[in-house]
Structures are given as C-alpha cells and as structure tokens.
Amino acid sequence: MEKGVYLDHAATTPPRPEVLEVLEETLSATFGNASSIHSFGQEAKRVLEESREKAAAAIGAEPGEVIFTGGGTESDNLAVRGAAYALRDRGNHLITTAIEHPAVLNCCAALEEEGFQVTYLPVDRECRLEPARVVEAIRPETTLISVMFANNETGTIQPIAEVGEIARRKGVAFHSDAVQAVGKVPVDVNALGVDMLSMSAHKIYGPKGVGALYVRRGTALRPIVYGGHHEHNLRPGTENVGGIAAFARALELAVEELPGATEHLELLKEKLASGISERIERVSRNGRDGDCLPNILNMSFPGTDGEALLLNLDLLGIAVSTGSACSSGATEPSHVLLAMGLEPLMAQASLRFSFGRDNTVEHIDRVLQALPDIVNRLRKVGDSRAFR
Amino acid sequence: MPAPSERVVVAMSGGVDSSVAAAILKESSLDVVGIGLRLVGSDEAPGERRSCCGIGAMDDARRVAEKLGIPFYVLNFEEVFRKAVVDYFVSSYLRAETPNPCIPCNEVVKFEELLRAARGLNAPFLATGHYARVTRDRDSGRRILERGTDRSKDQSYFLYSLSQEQLASAVFPLGEMEKKDTRELAACLGLKVHDKEESQDVCFVGAGGYRSFIEEYASGTWRTGPILDDSGAVLGTHGGLHNYTVGQRRGLGLSTREAMYVVDVDPVRNAVIVAPGSRVRGQERLLLERMNYVSIEKPGGPVEVTAVTRYRKPEVPATLLPLDGCRARVEFHAAQEPTAPGQSVVLYRGDEVVGGGVAARVEE
Numbered sequence: 001m002e003k004g005v006y007l008d009h010a011a012t013t014p015p016r017p018e019v020l021e022v023l024e025e026t027l028s029a030t031f032g033n034a035s036s037i038h039s040f041g042q043e044a045k046r047v048l049e050e051s052r053e054k055a056a057a058a059i060g061a062e063p064g065e066v067i068f069t070g071g072g073t074e075s076d077n078l079a080v081r082g083a084a085y086a087l088r089d090r091g092n093h094l095i096t097t098a099i100e101h102p103a104v105l106n107c108c109a110a111l112e113e114e115g116f117q118v119t120y121l122p123v124d125r126e127c128r129l130e131p132a133r134v135v136e137a138i139r140p141e142t143t144l145i146s147v148m149f150a151n152n153e154t155g156t157i158q159p160i161a162e163v164g165e166i167a168r169r170k171g172v173a174f175h176s177d178a179v180q181a182v183g184k185v186p187v188d189v190n191a192l193g194v195d196m197l198s199m200s201a202h203k204i205y206g207p208k209g210v211g212a213l214y215v216r217r218g219t220a221l222r223p224i225v226y227g228g229h230h231e232h233n234l235r236p237g238t239e240n241v242g243g244i245a246a247f248a249r250a251l252e253l254a255v256e257e258l259p260g261a262t263e264h265l266e267l268l269k270e271k272l273a274s275g276i277s278e279r280i281e282r283v284s285r286n287g288r289d290g291d292c293l294p295n296i297l298n299m300s301f302p303g304t305d306g307e308a309l310l311l312n313l314d315l316l317g318i319a320v321s322t323g324s325a326c327s328s329g330a331t332e333p334s335h336v337l338l339a340m341g342l343e344p345l346m347a348q349a350s351l352r353f354s355f356g357r358d359n360t361v362e363h364i365d366r367v368l369q370a371l372p373d374i375v376n377r378l379r380k381v382g383d384s385r386a387f388r
Numbered sequence: 389m390p391a392p393s394e395r396v397v398v399a400m401s402g403g404v405d406s407s408v409a410a411a412i413l414k415e416s417s418l419d420v421v422g423i424g425l426r427l428v429g430s431d432e433a434p435g436e437r438r439s440c441c442g443i444g445a446m447d448d449a450r451r452v453a454e455k456l457g458i459p460f461y462v463l464n465f466e467e468v469f470r471k472a473v474v475d476y477f478v479s480s481y482l483r484a485e486t487p488n489p490c491i492p493c494n495e496v497v498k499f500e501e502l503l504r505a506a507r508g509l510n511a512p513f514l515a516t517g518h519y520a521r522v523t524r525d526r527d528s529g530r531r532i533l534e535r536g537t538d539r540s541k542d543q544s545y546f547l548y549s550l551s552q553e554q555l556a557s558a559v560f561p562l563g564e565m566e567k568k569d570t571r572e573l574a575a576c577l578g579l580k581v582h583d584k585e586e587s588q589d590v591c592f593v594g595a596g597g598y599r600s601f602i603e604e605y606a607s608g609t610w611r612t613g614p615i616l617d618d619s620g621a622v623l624g625t626h627g628g629l630h631n632y633t634v635g636q637r638r639g640l641g642l643s644t645r646e647a648m649y650v651v652d653v654d655p656v657r658n659a660v661i662v663a664p665g666s667r668v669r670g671q672e673r674l675l676l677e678r679m680n681y682v683s684i685e686k687p688g689g690p691v692e693v694t695a696v697t698r699y700r701k702p703e704v705p706a707t708l709l710p711l712d713g714c715r716a717r718v719e720f721h722a723a724q725e726p727t728a729p730g731q732s733v734v735l736y737r738g739d740e741v742v743g744g745g746v747a748a749r750v751e752e
Contacts, residue, residue: 308508311461315421315509381507 004317005363009203010152010180010296010354011321015246016205022249023207027242034239035230044241051241051248055212058251059197060188067213067231068244072179072200075213076103076146078224078234079175079196083144084111086220087173091141095172097121097129097158098339100148103198104177105335108146117141126288127156127340134166142172149178149187149197153336153352154287155296157185164193173219179203179211183254184262184293195219199251201243205357206250210243261357265294268355268364273297275368280375286337286350300342300350304378309351312374318367321352389513389559395419396513396559397506399498400460402448404579405517405562408570411577412561413515414456421509422453422460423502427469428592452579463505465497472496474592478606481598481630484653485730485749488699489590490546494518499554506557513559520544521563521739522555525683531555532683533741538566545699548734548744549680602630613658615642618651618667626660629653634728651726670723676716676733676745683740686710693735693742695720697727708735708742716745 006014015023026047032040034048049063056063069075084094096108098120108118119137123129129147138145145167150157160176167174175196178187182197183204189197197214201207215221215234227236254261276283276299286298301309306322313320322334333347342350353367390396398410400422413420424446446462453460472492480487494516503514519536520543531552535542550558562570593601603610610628617623624642626632631639636650646664653660674697684691687710694703695718705721718733727733727747734744 305508307463308505312509314461315459377510378508381504 004319005359005366006319007353007355007359007363007367008319008321009356010155010352012202012208013205013356014358015202015207016250016253016357018253019206019246019250023242023246026245030241030245032241034241035228044239047245048239048241051244054248054252055199056214058187058255059182059199059214060190061214062217064232065189065214065217067215067234068239068247069211069213069231069235070240071209071211072101072177072198072203073103074235075179075198075200075211076101076175076177077107078213078221079198079215080104080107080144080146081111081224082221082234083173083175083196083219084116085224086222087143091139091143093117093119093139093142094144094146095119095121095134095137095142096146097123097148099123099127099129099151099153099336100146101152101177101179104146104148121147123156123339125341127151127154127286127336128288128291129158129163131159131162131166134163138166138170138172142170144173144175146175146177149176149181150185150293150296151287151336152180153296153334154298154340155180155293156288157181157291157293160192160194167195168193180293180296183251183258184265184295186255186258189214189216196221201247201250204250204254206247207243210240210247212247257357262294264357265355268359268361269294269297269353271361272353272364272367273299275364276371279368279372286340286342295355297353297355298337298350299353300337300346301375301378302346302349304349304375306348306350308378309371309374312378313367313370316366316370318370321354322350390418392417393419394513395421395509395511396515397421397423397502397509397511398515399502399517400424400449400453401517402445402452403517404570404574405519407449407452407517407579408565408574408577409515409517409561410452410458411456411573411579413559414458419511420456420458421506421511422449422456422458423505424449424460424462425469425497425502426462426464426466427473427497428466448580455577455579463502465501468501469493469497469592474605477590477598478602480730481602482606482610482655483730484629484632484655486633486728487730488546488732489592491549491732494546495549495554499550499558503554503557513557515559515561517562518543518547518560519562519565519567520547520560522558522560528684530683530685531558534563535736535739535741536560536562537564541567544741545696545732545734545744548682548732548741549678550682551680552682555682599631603628611658613660615640615660615662617648618661618663623648623662629655629658629660632660634726653728668726671720671726672723673717673719674727674733675711675748675750676718677714677748679710679714679716679743679745681743683737683742691737691742693718693737696734696736697724697747698731703736706735714745715748716743 030044030047032044034044052063052066056066112118121133147158147163173195176194177198179200182199195216200211223234230236284300333344337347396418400406450460473489477487477489506514519541521534523532525532535544614622615624615626632650632653642648648662649668651661651663691708693708695706696703707719709717729747729749731747735742
C-alpha cells in the first residue's frame, strides 16, 4: 500500500527529527528536578530557563512572562479561569466569541455556572470578528476579553491588534488562544497588545502534553491547580523539562523557517482549493481570503456529508477532518460554521484540510484524483441520517 | 454474495456473532469495513455497559477489527434509532400493543440507513451476524430469506420485513453456522469476545427493565385504570397498560380463586380484561397488517404455511389469505393461545420465509 497522506496538521503534527533529538537527549541526560539544589537539579533548571528564553524570544516576550503548561487547553484554562477569579472583586463579566475552541468555550460555560456572565460575540460570513462588537459589549464590570488568534476550523485570523487596542484603552485584560497561529504567522505580543497568549507544542511538530501561556508582567492571575512554587506560582508540578526543551526548539525552528514554510503551505492550499473547484461542481470555500492561516482550507460539498467524505478518504489512506478533532463523533454540525451563518446541512457537508511541512504537490494530486468520485457517489446515494 | 475483493460493510456490535461474521468475510478475501452503530449512550453513565448499544461494546468491536486488520468506524445512529425503534417501542406499549423492536432496527436502522452509509463507502453489501440465509430463486429471481441452519439460533423472524432490494444487499455469514461453531471459531481466531454473554432482546432498556424504561421515557402519558373480568366487573386496578400483554398471568395483583389471564388490553377504556384459564378462548384466526411478502409475490389466493406468532414459539400450521392492501388473514388449523396485538407473525414454508405482518388489534 502507498504511504498515507496526512492532511490534518491542525489536529496535530508529527514531531520533527530535530525536536525528537532534543526530547530524547533532555529526557535521558537532564533528568534532574529543576527545583533541586544539587547539580542535577541545576542542570535541569538551566535547560528550563534556556527554553523559556527561546520561547519568549519567538513571540517577542520577556523570559519571565512565559509560563510552561501541560498544553493548549491548560493554557486557556489558566488564562480564562485564572483571570476571571483573580479579577472577581472588580467584575464578573467576560467577553469571548462564538467560534472559540472548546477549551475556552467550556471554561466560560463553567464560569457561567458559578455566576459569571459571558458575552459570546458573533462573527461574519468569513469567520471574522468585527472589533466594534467588542466595544459595544464592554461593560463597567467586564474584566476579561478572550479572542482566538486564528480559528482552528477555517484558519481565519482575527483582528487581534485592534481588539488589543480596545482592551488596553478600556483597561480590560485580554487573552488570545494562539494555538493554531504560533509558528504559522508572525506573533509579537507587544505589537498585538495581548496580556495573555496560549501556545501548544504539538501543533508545531513538538510533543504532546506541553504548551505555554504568555502572561504580561503585571497581569492579575490566580493558579487553577495548587501545589509547589513552580512557574511563578502559577503552574505547580515538577517541570516537564524534556517536553519544554523540545517545545522551545520546535517554536524556534517554526519561527526561523516561517517565510519559506508559509509559501510552501499557501501553494499547496491554493492548488487544492482551485483543483477542487475545477473538478467538482457546487463547492464553496469557508473562511476569509487573505488574513487567514496558510495551512487551513475548509470547503463545503453540498449534497454530501463531511463524515462520509472523511471515511471514504481514510479508506484511501488520506487523512482529513470535519472540524476540530475534539468534536468528531458528535452529531452536531460545527459551531464555528454555524456561527458563520452556514445552514446546518451545509456545515455538515464540510471538510477541513490542514497542510504541513512534509506535504507535497503529489499529496494534493492524490486528493484531487480521489475526491470527485467520492463526492459524486455520495451525492447519488443521498444523505444518510447516520452521518448527521 | 459479493465477489472476491468487493467491499462489504459489516455491522459490528462487539459481540461474538458479528465479530465472527466479520472474520469469515475477511477470510474470504473481501474488502471488509467494520462499522459500529452508536444507538444510545452518549449520555450513558461511565462504567455502565449495555448489551450491544453502548460505548463499551464499541471498544470491544474496535479491538476485534484491529485483530482482524480491518478498518473500523463508529457512526452515530442515535436519531434514527430513537425515531424508528425506541419511539415505536414506547408508543406501541402505550397503545396497548406488544412490539418487536428488533424488527424496525433491522429494517430501518441497519438495512436502510446503515446500508445507505455502506453504499456511500462504495460497499454494495451489508453484512450482519444474524443466523439466517438469503438465496436467489432461479425461476422467479426473488431473494428468498431462509431460516439459519442452526434452528435453535434462527433469527429469520427478525428479518421478515426486509424488501427484495434490501435482501439483495444482505450478507449473513453465519447463516450456515452452528452457534457452538461460531464460539469455537471466535476462540480459534483469538477473539476475546468468544465467551461473552448473549445479548438481550431489548438492548436499550437497561437494567431497570422495559416497564420502568417506558415510564421514564413517556412519563405522564400513561394512567392507572381498572382490571375487569370478561363480564365487565372491576377486579382491581392496573398501573398503566404498558405493564400488560395478552396471555400474561403473573403480576396482576388479583386475589381471585382461579388464576386469571389477560385476554385483552383495551386502550379505549384504558382497561385490562382478564379471564380464568377455563374461559380463555382459543384464537382461530388473526388479522395481519403491514404484510411483507418475501419468497412469493402477494398471492391471488390461499397459501398453506406454518405461522410463528412470537420469536422462538413453535410454528403451527395455518392458511394465509391475502386481503386488500397490506392486510392478510391467518387461519390457524387448530385454535391458538391469543397473540398480542403488535406482535409480528412470520409465515414459513419449510425453511423459507413466505412473509409476515403485524397482528392487528381487532379480528375483523
């Protein structure tokens, strides 16, 4: 059998060799506890702090502003819940968008159960938040705004700098989930005016289970897990030095290679998008032209079902997604596509292709060879209720 | 039957039968794709394992598929299952009928919706682990549904409502297997499921039984009412018609001298009618609705058959008389215990399923 074609890099990425090398090396040679006083501990501490410097440099931050966590979801939890609790005496109102990742949305839902109020801002047809909406939503008791950097299903980039400017003017803390954006587009925390920014290693060819939260100096934040005095008292637990070193290396490489990588990904994306439009009738593209990530393409194939398309492609060794991996298996159509105003059936008939550094033009050709027959067959067979 | 290397989807529940069915197809060099059906259970309590619908069963099915080296996916059929099976089951009981939920599950969930999904995956065939056989009559070209070779496991009763088109796409790899051979084969193949318990008939009702399931599902829609004898005298109070079925003797809560049997459940009067065994009249004929003819087209006149009025009940000789539309009458050669309305009655000629229908409330 031919080797599989992996087009689901927004779900996760294969760790790259340079990163694996750092991971293995650190895990075996730098096993000390970074809190220990002896030389083994000091060595771990040194690697930890070097990694913090690298990670900070990648986003234009000070090393002291980077808190390593157990991944993107934990970073979002620390930011949203940690800030909401820390600022509770000032207000109980949060603002976010309807298209956030469940890591943010479900934090907000949990906070609502605890008496917080949350405004979920809508997006336009292109999946983009209108900054004026943020201004309208701010109340005296608003303490936090959380807007994702780029959407994980459509790739649409949000007007983060504008929202940052508004937040600063109004004196409201501002968090952005940049899990999909970091390493794909330039991210500079000062230019953006964010107070907190979530990152994850495994979306940029690093290991799973490690990420970071950028926390601007002076931002009010409370830990959400209690333990020792690690990570500026915000994230207790013996530091995952191997994972952190690997993450820092992955981040460093991604930022270094950004210009060339962007060009490569854009080329693949546009080749697939135009190839699909040429070969298959009645398809549409979801997202925004320009202002979007170079590696995510979301398209609708009306008259079919995304899950049926996914399974057919998988049987041919081609891996894609119907949205975020977390919602697979659920029957509900994507909350992101619905928020953009797509009809439920149209949202259900959508696929996300997300490209990576190992993808080639041949991979795109294989998809273009397979997809027309599959779409035609599904349109002929009719929609199965099972795929809904 | 599919030709070698053709694609076939097999419905996998994680149980022995469907696992072995998948294994047999794989051994026959077919391009086998396993599909698990999620029917209930996204709100299932952790740790609770229902017989064939739950998440735990899907994990078993996935392990079997891995062992066999076939792709496996779980598809969500909760909505169609709720509409076609659970709603039908509950509303039948509330109408004082006694349904067979497995029949619409096969007809609608598996051989309509799952078959459509299979066709979408470029698989013209759908296989299940039923003990039944499908053959093709050379002269008429009709698909004939036959009893499984293992008469003690035969499940043709649950498949009588399939159309000719559905039967043409159906593959039953266990049709000629004995249950013990199935278990042996499962053990040989190293399938861990080989000593798993048999699944229950009503897979979705849970440990509380079907009565409490109905009471929860349809809460507020049933009422208590009188238990009457055949002269109309009130003997007691019933706790909702769904607790009673024709022929039932236990659980009536009556203190009569003679044992009483339910002879009718009357939704119009919301009453349960009972009579002593000595006055239970045998049933000589029965009106069937929603008739489906399998081995023959709708006949022009009477056909001699044997009738099965409930799953696993011995067959009895009868004459089938086709009526207008989808109705038919069955005349038993000897009077029978009454059949509960809503029950499926399947008619056979030897091993072949002639057809079947659902017992109507009133006999003409």
